[in-house]
Amino acid sequence: MSLRTVNVVAARALTHNVRELTLDAGADFRFVAGQWVSLRIALDNGEFVSRSYxxxxxxxxxxxxxxxxTRVEGGPGSTALHALDVGATLEASHAQGFFTLEPLARPALFIGTGTGVAPLRSMLRAALADREADARLTLLLGVRSELDLLYGDEFSALAREFAGRFRFVPTLSRASDAWSGRRGYVQTHARELVGELGGDVDAYICGLQRMVKEVRAVLKGELGFARERIHSERFD
Ligand SMILES: Cc1cc2nc3c(=O)[nH]c(=O)nc-3n(C[C@H](O)[C@H](O)[C@H](O)COP(=O)(O)OP(=O)(O)OC[C@H]3O[C@@H](n4cnc5c(N)ncnc54)[C@H](O)[C@@H]3O)c2cc1C
Structure with missing residues (x-):
């Protein structure tokens, strides 16, 4: 596959173990919200690994x-990306994948855990930029604790700006006593949120395989979702 050079033009910490990189792939680079790229990452030992983001x-x-x-303990690719300086270059594939936003014909429920929220953020931002569209959108984001709530302030601000259209629902599996929001895993809350959106919804799920499998089981097995209403992407 042909690769293109991308420049790291900005970097910031989103949480204690999630780093955001802004990459510049050149003005002719195109993608659809929800897609991913494969990056060829140089390691300290002179070898390269390819990882998808x-x-x-x-x-x-x-x-x-x-x-x-997300910095994965002992993971070569993610560790190297956390150490990369602004100004560094990488090689990237073209944008790939079919986990993309369908036309917003009905309400949509976005369910992500950890950095699984990344393609959902892309889709949500694209959907909210379309001022003509009025389908209701809910984001259910599961992370471990308050410290892990990546993009939390941004999603809360969007929920205020697009009140009535976009709702942000974080849930924490290991919340502190001070947390007054939802607790537990995303699959615990999916059923209720589907009901609040009227039942007939498109679901977009992204994260590690175990969560995706469990949420699919709730939507398909318990709520009778048709297969074409469930869109999912797994990171492992
Ligand atoms: C289509 C696709 C899109 C992806 N998008 C992202 C993304 O946006 N952000 C991201 O951080 N990763 C993403 N990944 C995962 C990424 O490609 C790497 O697998 C990850 O960065 C770990 O690579 P590593 O070399 O550090 O560790 P490795 O030694 O290759 O992986 C070790 C283990 O880490 C676990 N793991 C992988 N990703 C995560 C994660 N995000 N959080 C916790 N544990 C994880 C897996 O169980 C994996 O087996 C995506 C994967 C795929 C297939």
Whole structure:
């Protein structure tokens, strides 16, 4: 596959173990919200690994996009991306994948855990930028604790700006006593949120395989979702 050079033009910590990189792939780079790129990452020992990362930002036409990388303990690719300096270069594939936003014909429930929220952020930002569309959108984001709530302030601000259209529902599996929001895993809350959206919804699920499997089981097995209403992407 042909690769293109991308430049790291900005970096910031989203949480204690998630780093966002802004990459510039050149003005002719195109992608659809929800897609991912494969990056060829140089390691300290001179070897390279290829790893996939979902694009976290909405398409904007200038070749720049964001990725959000969880630092995996002992993981070579993610560790190297956390150490990369602004100004560094990488090689990237073209944008790939079929986990993309369908036309918003009905309400949509987005369910992500950890950096699984990355392609969902891209889709949500693209959907909310379409001022003509009025389908209701709910994001259910599961993370461990308050410290892990990546993009939490941004999603809360969007929920205020698009009140009535976009709702942000974080749930924490290991919340502190001070947390007054939802607790537990995303699959515990999916049923109720589907009901609140009227039952007939498109679901977009992204994260590690175990969560995706369990949420699919709730939607399909318990709520009788048709297969074409469930869209999912797994990171492992
Ligand atoms: C289509 C696709 C999109 C992806 N998008 C992202 C993304 O946007 N952000 C991201 O951080 N990763 C993403 N990944 C995972 C990424 O490609 C790497 O697997 C990850 O960065 C670990 O690579 P590593 O070399 O550090 O560790 P490795 O030694 O290759 O992996 C070790 C283990 O880490 C676990 N793991 C993988 N990803 C995560 C994660 N995000 N959080 C916790 N544990 C994980 C898996 O169980 C894996 O077996 C995506 C994977 C795929 C297939």
């Amino acid at each position: 979902s694009i976290a930002s909405a398409p904007r036409g200038d070749g720049r996009f964001e990725i959000a990388v």
